[in-house]
Amino acid sequence: MVPVLTRRSAMAGALAALLAPGSRQAAANAPPALRDLAAAKGILYGSCVQGAQLAAEDDFTALVLRECAAIVPENEMKWQWMSHRPDEEDFSIPDRIVDFATRYRLALRGHNLLWYWRTPDWFKALPRGQSAESAMVRRVTEMCRRYRGRVFCWDVVNEPIDVETGRADALRKTVFLDEIGPDYLDLAHRAAREADPAASLVVNEYGIVYDTPAAEQKRTAVLRLLERMKRNATPVDALGVQAHLDIGGDPFSPPKFRRFLADVAALGLDIQITELDATDERAPAEIAARDGLVADAYARFLDAALDEPALGVVVTWGLSDRHSWIVRHECNAQGWRKDGLPSRPLPFDAALARKRAWTALAAAFRAAPPRPPGKWAAPALALHHARR
Ligand code: XIL
Numbered sequence: 001m002v003p004v005l006t007r008r009s010a011m012a013g014a015l016a017a018l019l020a021p022g023s024r025q026a027a028a029n030a031p032p033a034l035r036d037l038a039a040a041k042g043i044l045y046g047s048c049v050q051g052a053q054l055a056a057e058d059d060f061t062a063l064v065l066r067e068c069a070a071i072v073p074e075n076e077m078k079w080q081w082m083s084h085r086p087d088e089e090d091f092s093i094p095d096r097i098v099d100f101a102t103r104y105r106l107a108l109r110g111h112n113l114l115w116y117w118r119t120p121d122w123f124k125a126l127p128r129g130q131s132a133e134s135a136m137v138r139r140v141t142e143m144c145r146r147y148r149g150r151v152f153c154w155d156v157v158n159e160p161i162d163v164e165t166g167r168a169d170a171l172r173k174t175v176f177l178d179e180i181g182p183d184y185l186d187l188a189h190r191a192a193r194e195a196d197p198a199a200s201l202v203v204n205e206y207g208i209v210y211d212t213p214a215a216e217q218k219r220t221a222v223l224r225l226l227e228r229m230k231r232n233a234t235p236v237d238a239l240g241v242q243a244h245l246d247i248g249g250d251p252f253s254p255p256k257f258r259r260f261l262a263d264v265a266a267l268g269l270d271i272q273i274t275e276l277d278a279t280d281e282r283a284p285a286e287i288a289a290r291d292g293l294v295a296d297a298y299a300r301f302l303d304a305a306l307d308e309p310a311l312g313v314v315v316t317w318g319l320s321d322r323h324s325w326i327v328r329h330e331c332n333a334q335g336w337r338k339d340g341l342p343s344r345p346l347p348f349d350a351a352l353a354r355k356r357a358w359t360a361l362a363a364a365f366r367a368a369p370p371r372p373p374g375k376w377a378a379p380a381l382a383l384h385h386a387r388r
Contacts, residue, residue: 003205005006005126015216024306026173028339029222031108031354031362032362032363033068034067034068034347034362034365035066035069035360035361037361037365037366038069038314038365038367038377039069039363039377041202041369041370041371042370042372042374042375042376042377043068043306043311043312043313043314043365043368043376043377044069044070044107044311044312044313044314044362044370044376045067045069045105045314045315045365046067046068046069046070046071046106046109046311046313046315046316046344047064047067047070047071047072047315047317047318047319048071048073048074048111048275048315048316048317048318049071049072049074049097049317049323050073050074050075050076050097050323051062051071051073051076051093051096051097051100054096054097054100055152057188059352060178060222060319060320060322060323061088063319063320063348063352064319065106067319067347068106068108068319069106069107069377070106070108070109070152070306070313070315071097071100071101071106071107071108071109072108072109072111072274072315073094073111074111074145074317074318074325075118076087076093076094076096076097077093077094077110077111077112077113077119077143078111078112078115078118078121078155079114079115079120079123079139080118080119080120080121080313081093081112081118082094083120083122083139084120084122085122086122086123086126086135086194087135087138089142091146094147094181095154095287098147098150098151101150101208101285106145106375107152108147108150108151108152109151109152109153109154109155109272109303109313109315110143110147110151110153110154110155110199111154111155111158111204111274112154112155112156112157112158112204113139113140113143113144113154113155113156113157113188113192113279114139114140114157114158114176114188115157115158115159116158116159116172116174116175116176117158117159119174119175119176123135123136123175124175126179127179128178128179128180130180130196131159131178131378132176132180133179133180133184133187134174135185136176136180136184136187136188137187137188137191139190140156140188140192140195141191141194141195142195142197144191144192144195144196144199145195145196147196148195148196148198148199149196149198151196151199151322152199152200153199153200153201153202153237153238153272153313154192154196154199154200154201154202155202155203155204155240155274156188156189156192156201156202156203157176157184157185157188157189157203157204158204159203159204159205159206160172160174160185160203160225160320160344161205161218161221161222161225163214163217163218163221169182169225169228170198170218170221170224170225170227171185171225171246176188176280183228185225185234186232186234189229189234189235189236189379190234190235192235200237200238200270201235201236201237201238202236202237202238202239202240202272202274203222203225203226203229203236203238203239203240204208204242204274205222205239205240205241205242206239206242206244206275207242207259208222208241209241209243209245209252209257209301210246210249210250210251210252211250211251211252211253211256211257212250212251215250215257219260222239222264223260223267225264226239226264226267226269227267229297230267230268232325235338236269236271237269238269238270238271238272239264239269239270239271239272240271240272240273240274241271241272241273241274241305241315242274243273243274243275243276243277243301243305244275244276244277244278244279244280244317244335245257245276245277245297245298246278246279246282246333246335247278247279247280247281247282247283247293247294247297248283248293249282252297252300254300254303254304254306255304257301257304257305258270258304258305258307258308259309261304261308261310262308263307264310265309265310269310270309270310270311270313271308271310271312272311272312272313272314272315273302273305273311273313273314273315274313274315274316275315275317276298276301276315276316276317277300277316277317277318277326277333277345277346278294278297278326278345278357279326279331279334279336279343279345280293280337280343280345281295281336281337281338281342281343284339285339287344289359291344291355292356293316293359294344294345294355294356295355295356295357295359295360296360298357298360298364299360299363299364302314302360302361302364303364303367306364306365306367306368306369307368307369307378309369309371309372312363312371312375312376312377313376314365316346316347316361316381317345317346318345318346319346319347319348320346320347320348320349320350320352321342321344321345321346321348321350321355322348322349322350322351324345324346326343326345327342327345327350343385347361353385
């Protein structure tokens with residue numbers, strides 16, 4: 001235990017020195033960490049990371065340890081990353097991040113068990129029916145068993161809804177739907193619960209934030225899905241709202257979004273913000289103006305979201321602009337800047353200086369109503385010790 005703490009404070013010390021070279025006084029006056037501001041209200045704050053970003057144990061790693069109480073593997077748990085042959089998974093890929101979380105006592109979100117977009121080719125080639133169902137259940141069961149006690153929640157099926165298909169249940173047309181049928185979601189959730197009864201099971205969805213007819217339809221479809229799952233006694237504990245914001249795009253209606261969260265909470269479910277960031281392709285080049293717009297988007301969104309007490313987890317999809325899928329142009333091309341300037345989607349810039357988005361997050365946590373003590377932050381963090 002002692003070496004862990006020593007190492008964490010050594011890293012934090014290194015970071016303070018980096019931000020305030022030669023000035024002890026400045027280090028002592030350093031702003032609080034987001035993890036502490038969130039925890040003061042019973043909220044768990046974290047970021048996605050990649051194993052390779054942590055391997056160097058550099059200033060970025062120190063920043064993650066300073067600011068985050070939770071981490072999420074950005075890609076390493078995705079089935080396609082782990083498996084290239086039928087029923088063979090390379091657990092060493094996620095293990096590195098899981099071990100990091102354990103070593104530094106960070107809560108760990110499991111992301112994700114099934115995602116149509118990152119499903120191995122061999123699975124897509126399986127015959128319909130039984131063999132596909134057993135391969136899916138096996139994947140879910142193995143992941144949940146292996147990381148039992150170290151992962152506090154799982155995104156079981158990522159992005160299950162697509163309102164464009166015209167199906168009454170609005171289920172996305174995926175390989176799982178094709179090969180197993182509309183019950184695949186319930187089967188996956190049951191397998192997850194059986195393999196790790198303590199992990200929270202999350203339905204994680206995008207495109208449900210803005211005030212557009214398509215987003216409104218999708219919110220309704222998500223609610224109907226969650227209601228059906230509850231009615232069928234399918235184990236489900238939370239809705240994950242991805243929250244990839246878009247500056248200068250669609251309008252945002254705080255009351256409509258707020259009402260949606262209340263409807264989800266009324267089903268007895270918790271809510272997590274799972275992938276907060278902001279594309280800035282429509283914002284001006286000038287950095288102060290751009291950072292101001294990104295911060296405003298964070299603030300407006302978070303003020304509405306954090307007003308809902310069932311929302312206890314906030315995760316940004318990265319911590320610093322040094323490592324972001326938007327900056328790397330791995331997001332949809334409509335999120336890329338046309339002038340070729342690097343985007344600035346996250347709370348810290350690429351040199352790890354705080355941006356106004358950081359200030360917006362800090363202010364939102366400070367203003368948030370307190371959550372029931374011990375419901376979120378503390379239990380997720382205690383998991384590593386209690387169940388290992
Ligand atoms: C993204 C990663 O950030 C990228 O590195 C990768 O190339 C594609 O996936 N919704 C999700 C995340 O649930 O898993 C996605 O992550 C972003 C959109």
